[in-house]
Amino acid sequence: MTASAPATSRAPELETQPPGTDDRPRRVSAGMLDPKQLWRALPEALRKLDPLTLLRNPVMFVTEVGAALTTGIAIARPSLFGWLITGWLWLTVVFANLAEAVAESRGKAQADSLRRTRQQTTAHRLVGWEPGAPTDAYFEETVPAAELRRGDIVAVPAGELIPGDGDVIEGVASVDESAITGESAPVIRESGGDRSAVTGGTRVLSDRITVRVTQEPGDSFLDRMITLVEGANRQKTPNELALNLLLVMLTFVFLMAVVTLQPMAIFSKGFMGAAPDTAALSADGVTGIVLVSLLVCLIPTTIGALLSAIGIAGMDRLVQRNVLAMSGRAVEAAGDVNTLLLDKTGTITYGNRQASAFLPVGAVPAGRLARAALLSSLADETPEGRSIVDYARGHYQLPSLEVPDGAEWVSFSAITRMSGVDLPDGRRLRKGAAAAVVQWVHEQGGAIPAILEDYVEQVSASGGTPLAVAEAGSGSGSEPARMLGIVHLKDVVKPGLRDRFAELRRMGIRTVMVTGDNPVTAKAIAEEAGVDDFLAEATPEEKLALIKREQAGGHLIAMTGDGTNDAPALAQADVGVAMNTGTSAAKEAGNMVDLDSDPTKIIEIVEIGKQLLITRGALTAFSIANDIAKYFAILPAMFGGVYPGLDALNIMRLHSPLSAILSAVIFNAMVIVALIPLALRGVRYRPSSASALLTRNLWVYGLGGVIVPFVAIKLIDVAIFQFIPGI
Structure with a gap:
């Protein structure tokens, strides 16, 4: 590996820029929450009240157990305070379930949309087919697509749906993948190379292709997409598990603290009943409700309620950008990436090298070089060949130059590394790698101008690719070969990447x-x-070795790829983004699939991963901070009679102990609903250092988590005193 400092020059501006490569400031967000989503998700939130379902969220499970206890107390010894607390405790649990249900509903809506693309199709299975076999050596049978097995060969003519995931093994066709990617522009799929993979449910628009099925029934890419976006396979990430463990420990600590309050109060003669203003708290049946309320307000219910929704929403934000994450771990890892590996072709550059100049050698006229380059490229259907034709016609006024009848084409081969044409008048034109054309000229008895080597080095040093053009023969076919010049092919760097890097x-x-x-x-x-x-000069082995070296140094690696030769590196990388247009091996090796096949999207994936981590950190800071206000509301109200010194902490001056406890419980429930949109949309991410992000979280969400509850609890207390003066 060779280090290079970033240069100061900018890439040339092009009229057509791919999404995400402009120079405008970019921010990651995911849209506002539709209030109707809350109502539509309510039935699912109620179904999640099942204790066996809620057991995987210990914080909310404890809250539900507390709500059940207060329900029993309220039934046994009815009181307005008891029923109000019971109602708000159940609402706390429902609101927590609602956050998760809304996050899941987005995925289910997308899954329903995907299901609508899956139809009962039939497949033309070819029995006995072999490459190059005559048509009478095999036969075609029509079977339901569900009966296809891995290894089956199917023919897909124009106008029909591809019945299953597979690889094109014969033919080339235009395919409509809008049902999968949402992109209306068709794509080309052909046998061989990295553009051979096709997806079940997409439609062939032209021609006919033969496909080898690579899936088993029920395991198609579309099936996996539906499962993923529904969240059925979502596993908690390591950081999420660690935070869950912390919440469980905090819940256990506060549970032990609350359980010991009653014996401690009895020991101190009167459990909060020593003063008239706290006597109501020790009334028969109210003590248990007060203790449950204290526990629910002490444990971190806010972040406990929103933690799952934050993780689901992170994957949802990727789906909105047509990226499927195979696990939440991959999304989280994207936020911790230290090193980003980017393939040059298609990611940093457009990939299609374009002719940018003709460099004639010696006394060769530029027009002669242009005509020779054009003639030798007319049958070249590669992007490079077409760009040479376009450049010659546009810059040298050769719009009507055509190959005469009787011309014989010389196809490119990996051995000769040249292509060209033999004209009827005896001239032979060759175009190809400089070293190969030089050797051909020598074999034809020609000489090489000294300036040619300078041109080759000049083009290579500028990041371009030099193609040599030579001519042999004349009208009589007796002239020796002659080097005409160099075609400068330039791989254009996508504009705006410098700013993104x-x-x-x-x-x-x-x-x-x-x-x-x-x-x-x-x-x-x-x-x-x-x-x-x-x-x-990277080989697959060198890519893999580079990733392993970086990981050995404690770095997390992200990379993109679309070819079979990228599969080992994609599997080794912490975040491997496979292109949907790539091979099945690449898609199976990566832990993310980009349905738009835009390699530059990995930069956006990293930003979404960081947004997930920042959102989780911000809401955790807010949750812990707003507990402070609840302590100031409840503790002085409960223990002020026993310990008069605690009255100094009653800075909110709430109207009564019962009002203080009810206000804290109501706020504890309402803040969950208020934060659902933020959990789903995510905290806005701006590129900055870790210390700057921590400082912003502490000032905005830490300080805000202290101030907002003080104001809100006081306002709730005023409203309670206004409408329920007896509390």
Whole structure:
């Protein structure tokens, strides 16, 4: 690996920019909460009151047990205070379930949309088919798509749905994947290479392809998508488990503290009944309700209620951007990524090298080089070949130049590394890698101008690819071969990436470009794009070794890939984002799949992961901070009669002990509903250092978590005294 400092030059601005690569400030959010979602999710929230379901959330399970106890007390010894507390405790549990139900409902709505794309289709299974076999060597049978098994061969003509996930093994076709990705533009799928994977439920628009099925029944990509977005397979992440453990320990500590209050009160002669203003608290049947209220207000119910919704919403935000995370662990890991590996082609550059200049050698006229390059590229259907044709016609006024009848094409091969055309007049034109064309010219008795090597080095140093163009023969076919010049192919860096990499640098994330290019070309592209480092001439083994080295140093790695050769690295990376257009091996190896196949989206994935962690931290800070106000409300009310010194803590001056306790319980329930939109939308993320983020959380959500409850509890107390003066 060779380090390179970010360059100061900017990439050329293009008229067409892919999503997310402009220069505008970018913020990660997920839209507002529709109030109707709360109502639609209410039945599911009520179903979650099942104690066996709630047992996986110990904080809310304790709250439900407390609500059940107060219900029994209120039935045995009815009182207005008892029923009010009981009602709000049940609402606390329902509101906690509502947060999770709303988060899950978004996924279920998306799953229903996906199900509508799955139809009862039939498949044309080819029995006895082999590559190159004549049509009479196999036969076609029509079977339900559900009967297909891994390894079956199916034919899919134009206009029909692809019956299952698989790889194209013969043919090329235009495929409509809008049912899966939402993208209306069709894509090309063809046998061989990294664009062979097809997804069940997508439609072939043109031509006919032969597909080898790679799935088993019920295990298609669409089935897995539905399961994932419904949240059925969502497992808690390590950080979420750790925070849950902390909440459980806090709940246990406060439970022990509350259980010991009654014996301690008896020992102190009177349990909160020593003074007239606290006598109501020791009334028959009220003591138990007061203790349960104290417990619910002491334990961290706010974050306990919202923790699951935060995790579900993090995955939902990815789904909204057409990214499927195979686990919550992957989303969380994205927020902790230290090193980001980006493939050069398609991620940092557009991938289609474009002709940008013709460099003639010696006394060769530029027009002659342009005509030769154009003629040798007319049958070249690659993006590079088409760009040479377009450049020659646009810059050298050759719009009507066509290949004469009788021309013979020389196809490109990995051995010769050249292509070209043999014209009827005896001329032979060749275009290809500089070294290969130089060798061809020597074999044809020609000489190589000294300036050619300078041109090749100049183009390579600038990050481009030099293609040499040569000609042999003439009208009589007797002239020796002659080097005409160099075509400069430039891999264009996507605009706006320099600013995005600068954002990542501010987050403390190191960016590494991985490419198969030579070190000179790789260095030029890396400097133009502004990445921190690069790995040139990278093989699959070298990619894997790089990831292992970084992980051994304590770093978390994210990378993108779409080919079978990327599968080992995707599997090794902490966050492996496979392109939906890639091979099945790549999609199975990664822990995320980008349905839009936009490699630059990994930057957005990292930001969403960080937003998840920040949201969890912010709401945890708020939850712990707002407990302070509840302590100031309840503790002086309960113990002020026994310990008069506690009256100094009664800074809110609530109207009565019962009013103080009821106000705290009501706030404890209402704050959960108030924070549901924030938990689902996520705290807005701005790239900055960890210390800056911590400082912002403490000032905004820590201090806010102290101030807001004081104001809210006081207002609730005023309202209670106004409408229920007897409390």
